[in-house]
Structure formats: C-alpha cells, structure tokens
Amino acid sequence: MNAEIKPVSGVLFKSLGFSLVLALLFTLVANLLPQVEGEAPVEQAVDLSSLTVESFSALGERLFAGKGTCALCHNTLGRAPDILALDMQIISAEHLQDQRYQGNADDTESYLRESMLDPGIYVVKGFGKKGSNDSVSPMPAVNKPPIELSEIEVNAVIAYLQAKDGNEVTVPLPSEAPAATVQQVSPTVLADTVEAVVTKYGCQACHRMLGSGGDLGPDLGKIGDRLSSDKIRQSIIDPNAVIVEGFSAGVMPDDLAGKMLVKELELMVTYLASGEKPVPPPESGITSTTVGTTR
Amino acid sequence: MLVINSYYSRRVWLMLLLVAALSYCWLGNISLGDWAPEATATEQTDVAQANTTIDITARVSAEGALSVSEPALVPAPTPSRKDYPDVGVSSRSIVWVVAQMHLFFGALVLAVPIFVLVIELLGVSSGDPRYDDMAHEFMKISITAYSITALFGGSLALALFLLYPDFMAYMMRVFGAQMLVYAVLFFLESIVLYIYYYGWDALRYGNAKWVHLSLGLLLNAVGATLMVVANSWATFMMAPSGVNEVGAVIGNIWELMKGPLWNPINLHRFIANIAFGGAVVGAYAAYKCLAAETVEARAHYDWMGYTSNFIAILAFLPLPFAGYWLMAEIYAYSQQMGITAMGGILAWLFIVQAVLIGTILLAGNYYLWSGMSRTVGSRRYQGFIKYIAAVLVVCFLIWVTPHTLILTSSEIAALGGSYHHLLGPLGIMPAKNIAVNLMLIFTFMSFQLYRRSDKVAIVWWATAGNAVMIAIYVVAVANIIFAGVYYGYFTNTVYKVGSSVMQVVSTLTVIISGVVIDAFMYRGAKTIPSHWGQVSNRSQYALFALPIAFTWLMALMGYVRSSVRTHWHVYTVMKDTSPDNFIPSIGYAGNMMTIVTIMFVLFVLFMFWIANLSGTKQVLPMALPVTKGNAKEARGVLCYERRD
Numbered sequence: 001m002n003a004e005i006k007p008v009s010g011v012l013f014k015s016l017g018f019s020l021v022l023a024l025l026f027t028l029v030a031n032l033l034p035q036v037e038g039e040a041p042v043e044q045a046v047d048l049s050s051l052t053v054e055s056f057s058a059l060g061e062r063l064f065a066g067k068g069t070c071a072l073c074h075n076t077l078g079r080a081p082d083i084l085a086l087d088m089q090i091i092s093a094e095h096l097q098d099q100r101y102q103g104n105a106d107d108t109e110s111y112l113r114e115s116m117l118d119p120g121i122y123v124v125k126g127f128g129k130k131g132s133n134d135s136v137s138p139m140p141a142v143n144k145p146p147i148e149l150s151e152i153e154v155n156a157v158i159a160y161l162q163a164k165d166g167n168e169v170t171v172p173l174p175s176e177a178p179a180a181t182v183q184q185v186s187p188t189v190l191a192d193t194v195e196a197v198v199t200k201y202g203c204q205a206c207h208r209m210l211g212s213g214g215d216l217g218p219d220l221g222k223i224g225d226r227l228s229s230d231k232i233r234q235s236i237i238d239p240n241a242v243i244v245e246g247f248s249a250g251v252m253p254d255d256l257a258g259k260m261l262v263k264e265l266e267l268m269v270t271y272l273a274s275g276e277k278p279v280p281p282p283e284s285g286i287t288s289t290t291v292g293t294t295r
Numbered sequence: 296m297l298v299i300n301s302y303y304s305r306r307v308w309l310m311l312l313l314v315a316a317l318s319y320c321w322l323g324n325i326s327l328g329d330w331a332p333e334a335t336a337t338e339q340t341d342v343a344q345a346n347t348t349i350d351i352t353a354r355v356s357a358e359g360a361l362s363v364s365e366p367a368l369v370p371a372p373t374p375s376r377k378d379y380p381d382v383g384v385s386s387r388s389i390v391w392v393v394a395q396m397h398l399f400f401g402a403l404v405l406a407v408p409i410f411v412l413v414i415e416l417l418g419v420s421s422g423d424p425r426y427d428d429m430a431h432e433f434m435k436i437s438i439t440a441y442s443i444t445a446l447f448g449g450s451l452a453l454a455l456f457l458l459y460p461d462f463m464a465y466m467m468r469v470f471g472a473q474m475l476v477y478a479v480l481f482f483l484e485s486i487v488l489y490i491y492y493y494g495w496d497a498l499r500y501g502n503a504k505w506v507h508l509s510l511g512l513l514l515n516a517v518g519a520t521l522m523v524v525a526n527s528w529a530t531f532m533m534a535p536s537g538v539n540e541v542g543a544v545i546g547n548i549w550e551l552m553k554g555p556l557w558n559p560i561n562l563h564r565f566i567a568n569i570a571f572g573g574a575v576v577g578a579y580a581a582y583k584c585l586a587a588e589t590v591e592a593r594a595h596y597d598w599m600g601y602t603s604n605f606i607a608i609l610a611f612l613p614l615p616f617a618g619y620w621l622m623a624e625i626y627a628y629s630q631q632m633g634i635t636a637m638g639g640i641l642a643w644l645f646i647v648q649a650v651l652i653g654t655i656l657l658a659g660n661y662y663l664w665s666g667m668s669r670t671v672g673s674r675r676y677q678g679f680i681k682y683i684a685a686v687l688v689v690c691f692l693i694w695v696t697p698h699t700l701i702l703t704s705s706e707i708a709a710l711g712g713s714y715h716h717l718l719g720p721l722g723i724m725p726a727k728n729i730a731v732n733l734m735l736i737f738t739f740m741s742f743q744l745y746r747r748s749d750k751v752a753i754v755w756w757a758t759a760g761n762a763v764m765i766a767i768y769v770v771a772v773a774n775i776i777f778a779g780v781y782y783g784y785f786t787n788t789v790y791k792v793g794s795s796v797m798q799v800v801s802t803l804t805v806i807i808s809g810v811v812i813d814a815f816m817y818r819g820a821k822t823i824p825s826h827w828g829q830v831s832n833r834s835q836y837a838l839f840a841l842p843i844a845f846t847w848l849m850a851l852m853g854y855v856r857s858s859v860r861t862h863w864h865v866y867t868v869m870k871d872t873s874p875d876n877f878i879p880s881i882g883y884a885g886n887m888m889t890i891v892t893i894m895f896v897l898f899v900l901f902m903f904w905i906a907n908l909s910g911t912k913q914v915l916p917m918a919l920p921v922t923k924g925n926a927k928e929a930r931g932v933l934c935y936e937r938r939d
Contacts, residue, residue, distance in 0.1 A: 003589065004588055004589055005587065005588065005590055006588075007585065007586045008585040008586065008832055011582060011585045011586045012582075012900075015582055016900075018836055019896050020893065022654075022840060022843045022844070023843055023889045024889065026647065026650065026651065026844075026847050026885065026889065027885045027888070029885075030644070030882055030885025030886075031881075031882040031885055033643045033647070033697075033881050033882070035880040035881065035882045035883075036640055036643070036880060037877050037879060038635075038639075038640040038858065038877055039877045039878075040861065040862030040871070040876045041862070069631055072634045072635070072638070072639055073631070077638070079634065138630040139630070140629070144540070145863075145866075
C-alpha cells in the first residue's frame with residue numbers, strides 16, 4: 001500500500017498557470033461585453049434665456065430616461081404602465097374617473113404631478129406591490145431620495161408627458177420661477193464646445209469624429225469636403241432626406257434638431273463644414289443655473 | 296464505563312446543539328416590537344418630517360429601556376468632494392482590493408469550521424479515524440487564514456477611516472457600541488479557535504471528544520454571529536432601517552440591524568461560504584494528490600479532494616435559490632434597485648456570472664465523471680455521461696446568450712433587426728431559468744450516478760424505486776420546460792416571475808426525492824470495491840477550476856451588491872460625492888476581480904506552504920567522516936549533533 005509512485009512534475013507551476021489562464025479568461029469575457037459606466041447625477045450650468053416649451057419638454061424627456069430613472073420600469077417589459085405607448089391625457093382622464101381613485105387631482109397636469117410625488121394614491125390595476133392587492137405602489141416618490149427631482153424637473157417631465165402625444169403643455173416654464181428655486185435647477189444645458197455638444201447628443205455612438213466613434217453612420221471627419229454648411233444643417237434637421245450609400249435610413253433620430261439649442265446646432269455645422277477645425281464657443285448670455293443630469 | 300459516559304455526553308451534546316439552534320432561531324425571528332420603543336410607521340414618518348433637532352429623550356425614557364438621555368437627532372453627513380482625502384490613487388480601488396481580500400479569507404475561516412465540525416461528528420458516529428484526521432487537516436490548512444483575515448480586516452478599517460472619514464464617522468455613530476461587541480466577539484473567536492485547533496489531539500477520545508465538539512460548536516456560533524453582525528453594516532448601506540429620511544437614528548440597534556435584506560444576505564453568505572471553503576480546501580487536496588509520492592498519500596488526498604468537491608457542490612446547489620430570495624427582497628424593498636441590478640446597467644455582468652457558474656458546474660460534473668474510474672461498477676452508467684454533458688453544454692450556451700447585442704449597421708442588416716430571430720428569444724430570462732434549472736438537475740444526476748456506481752441495490756423494490764426516480768426526473772424536466780416556455784413567452788411579466796417558483800420547486804423535488812429514495816434503496820446494498828487514487832491527473836485540475844471560479848464569482852457579486860447603491864454610501868440617506876461615485880464598467884471591474892483573485896491565490900499558496908511547513912521535520916544529519924575536502928561541513932554537522 002505504501003508503494004512509491006512518481007509525482008507529477010512541476011505541479012506548482014502547472015496549477016498556478018492553469019489558475020492564471022482561467023482568471024484571465026474570465027477577465028476577457030468581462031472586457032468583451034459592452035462597457036458602460038453608471039454615472040452619478042451632476043449639476044451643470046444651463047441657459048434659461050433660450051428656454052421654450054419644446055426645449056423644456058425635451059429636458060423632461062432626458063430626465064425621463066436619465067436622472068428620473070422612469071424608463072427603468074415604464075417600458076415595454078410590463079413592470080409598470082408603458083407610458084411612452086400611452087396618451088397620458090386620455091389615461092389620466094380614465095384614472096380620474098375610476099372609483100378607486102382617492103386623490104385630489106382634477107386635470108392631467110395635477111394627476112401626473114400627484115402620481116409622481118405620491119404614487120401610492122392611485123395604483124394602476126395589476127401594477128401594485130406583490131401581495132398588496134394593488135394598494136401599494138412600488139414606485140418611489142420622485143422628489144425624494146434616491147431620485148430627488150426638483151420642482152422644475154418634475155414640471156419638465158410633465159411637460160414631456162403632455163407634449164409627446166401632441167397635447168397642450170400646461171406647466172409653467174421655469175423662467176417664471178422664483179430666483180431661489182432657479183438656483184437649484186434649470187432645464188436646458190448649453191453645450192458651448194464641440195466636444196460638449198458631441199458628448200451631450202452622443203454623436204460618436206454612430207459617427208466617427210474627433211478621432212473616435214462608431215461606424216453605424218458616416219465618418220464626419222471630412223464631411224466638410226463633400227457637403228456645404230446648408231447641407232450639413234439639413235442632414236442634422238432631417239437626417240433621412242438623403243442617405244449616404246451603404247447606410248440605413250431611420251437609424252439617426254429625426255428629432256435631434258428639436259432637442260438641440262440653436263447655438264449648439266450652429267456650432268456643430270460650423271465645425272463640420274470647416275473640416276474639424278477648432279471654432280470659438282458661442283456667446284453665452286446665460287442666466288446661470290444648474291440642472292441635474294448625468295455625465 | 297467509557298461507553299456509558301460517551302452515551303450521556305452525546306445526549307448532553309445534542310441538547311447543547313438544540314439549545315444553540317433554538318437560540319439562533321430566536322435571535323433571527325425575535326419580534327423587534329418587544330425591544331424597540333413603540334414607534335409606529337406613522338410616528339417615525341412624523342419624526343422624519345420634523346427636522347433634525349427633535350430630542351427623543353422623553354420617548355425613550357418613557358419606555359424605560361434606556362436610562363441615558365439620547366442626543367438630538369443628527370442627520371447623515373453631506374460631505375462635498377473636497378472632504379474626501381486624495382491619496383493620489385483611487386480610494387475606491389484601495390478599499391475594493393482590501394475589502395475583497397478580507398471577505399475572501401473571512402469566508403474561508405467561517406466556512407471551514409462548519410464542515411470540519413460535521414466531519415468530526417461523522418468520525419465519532421462512524422468510529423472511522425480517517426474522518427477525524429481529515430477534519431484536523433482541514434483545520435490545519437485554514438488556521439493561517441485567520442491571521443490573514445485579521446490583517447486585512449485591520450487594513451480595511453484603516454483604509455476606510457483614512458479615505459472615507461465622514462462615512463465612517465456616520466457608521467460609527469449609527470452602530471456605536473455594536474462595533475465594540477464585534478471586537479469582543481473577534482477576541483472570543485480567536486481564543487476558541489486556537490483551543491479547538493491546538494486541543495485536537497488532547498481532546499480526542501471519550502468524553503473529552505465531546506468537549507472538543509462543543510468547542511467546535513461554540514466556534515461556529517461565534518463565527519456565525521460575527522458574520523451576521525458584519526452583514527448588518529453592508530445591508531444597512533443597501534437598505535437602511537432604523538433611521539429617518541435624512542439618516543438620523545430613530546430606532547434601536549435591532550432595528551438598525553434587521554433591515555429587509557439582512558436575513559437574505561445572511562443565508563446567502565452562509566451557504567456561499569461553505570461552497571467557497573470546500574472549493575479552496577479541494578484545491579489543496581488536488582495539489583497534494585498530484586504531488587503525492589506514495590500510493591497511500593495519493594489515495595488519501597484523492598478522498599480528501601472528493602470530500603471537498605462534495606461539500607462545495609452540495610452547498611452550491613441551493614445557492615441560486617438563496618440568491619433568488621435575496622433578489623426578491625431587493626425588488627420588494629426597491630423595484631428601482633432590483634431593476635438596476637437585473638435589467639439596467641448591471642444586467643450585462645450576469646453574462647459573466649453565467650460563464651462562472653457554467654464553469655463551476657462543468658468542472659464539478661467533470662470531476663464526478665472522472666471519479667467514476669475508481670470503481671468498475673461505474674461502467675453501468677458511463678453511457679449516460681455524454682448525454683448529460685450535451686445537456687449541460689447546450690444549457691450553458693443558452694445561459695450565456697445575450698439579449699441586446701452591440702452591432703454594426705452591416706450586422707443589423709444581416710440579422711434583419713437588432714435581435715436574431717432564433718437566438719433572440721434565448722437571451723431573455725425564461726430561457727435562462729430553464730437552462731439553469733436543467734443544469735442543476737443534471738448535475739444532481741451526475742452526483743447520483745457517481746454515488747450509485749460502487750453499489751448494487753438489493754431491496755426488493757429496487758426496480759420500482761428506479762422507475763419512480765426516472766419518472767420524477769421526466770416530470771420535473773417537462774415541468775421546467777413547460778413553465779419556462781408557456782409562462783415566459785406567452786403570458787405577461789407577473790406570471791413570468793411566478794413561473795420561476797414552479798421551476799425551482801421542480802428542481803428541489805428532484806434533489807430531495809433523489810436523496811431520500813437512494814438513502815432507503817441503497818441501505819445494506821452490495822458494495823463494489825472502489826480504489827481511491829485511481830483517478831486521472833486531469834480530473835484534479837477541475838478542483839483548481841472550482842476555487843478560481845468561486846473566487847471570481849464572489850468578487851463579481853460583491854461588485855453588484857455595492858453597485859446597486861449607485862451614488863449613495865447609504866442608499867437614500869447619505870450620498871457618495873467622492874470622485875469614484877459612479878458605477879465602473881464591467882471591464883474595469885473584471886480587471887479588479889482578476890487582481891484580487893490572483894492575490895488571493897498567492898496568499899492561499901502561502902497558507903498551504905505554512906500548513907506543510909508545520910508538518911515538516913528536518914532529518915537528523917549523519918556524522919560525516921572528516922576528509923580533507925569536507926572538513927568544514929563535517930565539523931558543522933558534529934557541532935549540530937553536539938548541540939542536540
């Protein structure tokens with residue numbers, strides 16, 4: 001039983017090498033996946049002077065998908081009512097008529113505000129917390145941690161929810177807000193450099209520019225050689241008007257220009273038309289304020 | 296007389312065990328209302344809504360529970376970025392590495408005494424001294440880990456106080472004296488551990504053995520208490536309780552500890568620690584098995600490796616269910632947090648998790664299949680292996696199939712959309728639920744076939760028993776596939792989630808009924824000789840794969856658990872405004888995980904080396920005849936001999 005046997009040679013190095021290769025394999029898998037960072041909301045300066053109903057609702061749309069984290073649940077996966085697929089004016093009217101409704105709202109705007117600030121007042125059937133028989137909402141109050149939307153940000157989201165289906169926007173623009181409130185939040189961020197505009201609208205997700213970017217859309221590095229300023233402007237405002245050969249229609253959002261500030265649009269047009277030469281930032285004239293957004 | 300004494304000692308010991316278990320149950324389920332000031336939810340909200348200067352002295356005094364006046368409610372600090380010391384490198388990365396190392400070794404030193412106690416008890420009940428020797432050897436391996444745990448624990452505390460002073464000040468204020476209790480427990484753990492380990496041979500037989508087992512029980516009780524105390528800090532950070540909206544303490548220590556995620560994390564970590572500990576000591580056994588120079592040593596370490604793998608896989612099988620409970624509680628606490636983990640920015644890392652768990656299951660199964668070579672009785676079942684392997688591989692591929700792909704325009708055109716028309720449906724949870732449950736069932740099947748391979752059932756109902764077992768497998772597999780496909784693809788989300796419970800019940804039914812049927816069917820069975828050590832060298836590498844995958848998996852889950860707090864130190868009450876307050880990308884996190892895994896492997900090698908060193912004795916050198924060429928060496932030897 002105590003017969004000698006020949007041990008495996010170099011066990012230490014073999015076992016170490018095996019372990020290292022396996023750990024590196026896992027690292028490789030992690031690095032092959034899409035690399036996304038979850039940024040904390042940061043305060044940014046915004047331009048109140050250029051605020052319009054459109055840009056205010058555009059801010060609401062960004063809050064809906066960003067800081068407000070509304071899109072985490074309100075999507076097509078059925079965790080919460082798919083707000084983007086519903087006309088909120090009609091839905092609000094229906095819910096206000098419901099016998100289960102116990103709140104104080106009397107119109108779309110107040111209903112939406114109430115739903116965001118005190119979601120438990122009326123829980124849509126089938127979307128309550130498990131076991132609560134739709135008496136408790138899983139939705140957090142958006143003006144409290146961890147979301148912490150300000151009053152103006154809540155209004156911006158309401159403006160978006162009204163405007164997205166072509167309904168009348170009834171919420172006040174923040175320029176009418178008291179000065180103290182304005183110091184805390186505001187709607188629209190002016191990106192005053194090319195890099196800031198590119199980052200703000202995510203151009204590099206599809207286009208190669210500023211030395212990097214994707215290939216879903218044409219390379220914009222030399223676009224100034226082929227297109228005039230007017231054509232570039234038109235391509236941004238109506239991207240499906242002319243499709244470059246080899247690329248698909250409908251990939252670039254056609255509402256991009258609606259979200260951009262005029263100064264931002266002109267900054268990009270000038271920059272692209274010049275063949276990626278540095279351009280001076282637009283004149284500011286901004287009422288200083290901040291907005292919660294993500295980096 | 297010795298027999299009588301042992302008999303009574305056993306009864307006393309079992310009573311002690313029962314009392315300990317009941318005490319734990321009582322602690323776990325104690326009604327906080329009995330301890331806490333009777334503040335209703337409404338009252339707490341009122342306190343929260345009032346500002347931070349309310350004095351609760353009167354309320355607490357009225358209860359009579361505390362005679363010392365409480366200070367005014369103080370909110371959580373709100374540090375700005377400049378309040379975080381800048382040491383030139385990422386503070387989070389420093390804490391990440393040190394905390395992870397502390398957790399790895401902490402898990403190991405908490406887990407090993409659990410199964411050591413069980414093996415020791417098995418040795419007493421079976422009378423087979425090999426169990427006792429193996430239990431002792433497991434302790435010998437892990438004893439150094441205790442010191443390493445303490446070193447990293449101290450380093451972690453230092454790093455946290457240095458790099459996150461406001462956060463630590465807040466945590467100290469919230470938990471206060473409880474942290475001192477933790478320190479006292481730590482001393483107690485040290486004392487009991489060293490008596491348990493160094494007293495092994497002194498308390499080996501008769502009544503003394505029961506004293507030793509009691510020490511083992513006490514060691515585990517203290518260790519488990521340490522774990523649940525430390526867990527309460529982590530779960531407080533994820534789902535704070537006992538504080539108001541601004542983080543001011545309004546509850547007692549039990550309310551602070553017993554947040555909604557505390558018990559799910561306690562259970563999950565308890566089970567995961569055992570699986571992890573089994574995997575690490577399995578690697579030691581594999582190394583020793585490969586390096587064995589005698590048949591006897593190879594047989595011993597092969598058996599030790601098998602036992603370790605058994606422990607690791609047995610603990611691993613229920614782990615997904617504990618994880619399911621934890622995630623369910625996270626969703627119940629905050630749907631937003633749950634979705635951030637499972638369907639938001641962190642969703643991609645579950646692909647990595649699938650790769651890791653797939654590796655664990657494939658390695659565990661491969662080891663079992665290789666182990667069948669120990670007995671000729673396994674030839675009856677070897678034909679099944681290729682089918683089990685095929686199911687495991689297919690399920691593994693389904694599990695790692697992503698849903699949303701990053702595609703170029705040409706790839707989108709080639710696919711005809713963002714999702715492949717056939718593979719797209721495999722990327723969502725219902726397909727993965729089917730895959731993971733089938734992998735667990737077929738892993739159990741491998742285990743069952745392995746256990747049966749050196750036995751022949753002789754009970755009269757063996758054929759019927761087999762038929763029932765096969766029927767249970769067939770019904771469970773059909774149920775899992777049906778529930779996954781029908782409720783997963785043809786109903787809405789509510790039923791989709793509910794169907795996973797049905798699948799879990801099917802899997803558990805197979806495992807439990809398999810264990811019960813075999814326990815009765817193979818009672819008194821005819822045994823076929825099994826030869827320990829008669830196993831391929833390649834199979835031992837499966838035992839190296841397990842701890843690497845487990846270690847990486849622990850690091851990955853730690854990353855998820857921390858990240859779901861997003862930009863909060865303590866979710867909803869204390870913001871993280873440090874430069875590292877974002878969720879890092881999975882690639883960066885993966886690099887960190889590999890760094891800590893490699894560091895852990897190096898420290899574990901040191902631990903094994905120390906364990907071997909303690910059993911190594913220098914051979915007494917023989918006196919050399921003095922010649923002209925070796926006069927110096929010979930004198931040295933003689934001197935050595937004289938000293939002795």
